[in-house]
Amino acid sequence: MIAIVARSENGVIGKDGGLPWRCKGDLQFFKRTTMDQKIVVGRTTFDGLPPLKGRDIFVLTRNPSARCEGATAVSNPADVPADAIVCGGAAIYDLMIPKCDQLLVTTVKKVVEGDTFFNPQWLEGFEPAETLEETDEYSIVSYKRSDG
Numbered sequence: 001m002i003a004i005v006a007r008s009e010n011g012v013i014g015k016d017g018g019l020p021w022r023c024k025g026d027l028q029f030f031k032r033t034t035m036d037q038k039i040v041v042g043r044t045t046f047d048g049l050p051p052l053k054g055r056d057i058f059v060l061t062r063n064p065s066a067r068c069e070g071a072t073a074v075s076n077p078a079d080v081p082a083d084a085i086v087c088g089g090a091a092i093y094d095l096m097i098p099k100c101d102q103l104l105v106t107t108v109k110k111v112v113e114g115d116t117f118f119n120p121q122w123l124e125g126f127e128p129a130e131t132l133e134e135t136d137e138y139s140i141v142s143y144k145r146s147d148g
């Protein structure tokens with residue numbers, strides 16, 4: 001399983017249900033990486049997303065009667081397909097990163113305010129494998145599991 005996450009320099013990943021920056025290069029990377037794939041997001045993240053065409057979206061929610069337009073609501077994490085890309089937010093990274101063998105981590109080179117944070121524990125057991133993109137605005141690093 002793969003997870004994809006973007007953080008600011010000070011570890012913010014979200015604010016008020018959305019992203020507190022605009023980073024075109026990272027959005028393009030997200031689109032390229034997830035296009036035509038299955039993705040899994042938490043219900044909070046889903047509520048803040050614009051419609052994502054071309055992705056088969058699974059939404060984790062504890063509400064068994066939740067209706068998520070254009071997506072499949074799932075209550076049991078075990079029912080998320082093993083090939084879904086983990087797209088957050090924090091609660092879903094906590095839950096699913098332990099099942100991942102690759103993390104794609106964007107660092108947006110800004111200090112911003114937020115209410116949802118990158119948990120350094122997500123990187124435990126991983127090591128940087130490759131820098132995929134590096135600009136003045138952001139970097140994208142692929143981490144691979146190093147603890148087997």
Ligand SMILES: NC(=O)c1ccc[n+]([C@@H]2O[C@H](COP(=O)([O-])OP(=O)(O)OC[C@H]3O[C@@H](n4cnc5c(N)ncnc54)[C@H](OP(=O)(O)O)[C@@H]3O)[C@@H](O)[C@H]2O)c1
Binds near residue numbers: 062
């Ligand atoms: N920077 C990034 O890369 C990135 C990526 C994604 C999201 N974000 C940001 O992260 C923030 C949201 O993160 P968040 O942690 O607050 O919320 P979240 O992870 O998006 O969603 C949390 C919701 O997921 C459901 N859930 C959690 N654990 C579950 C489980 N074990 N089984 C079934 N359902 C479960 C619950 O939905 P119910 O309440 O419906 O039961 C819970 O309220 C937003 O600001 C978003 O923009 C950032």
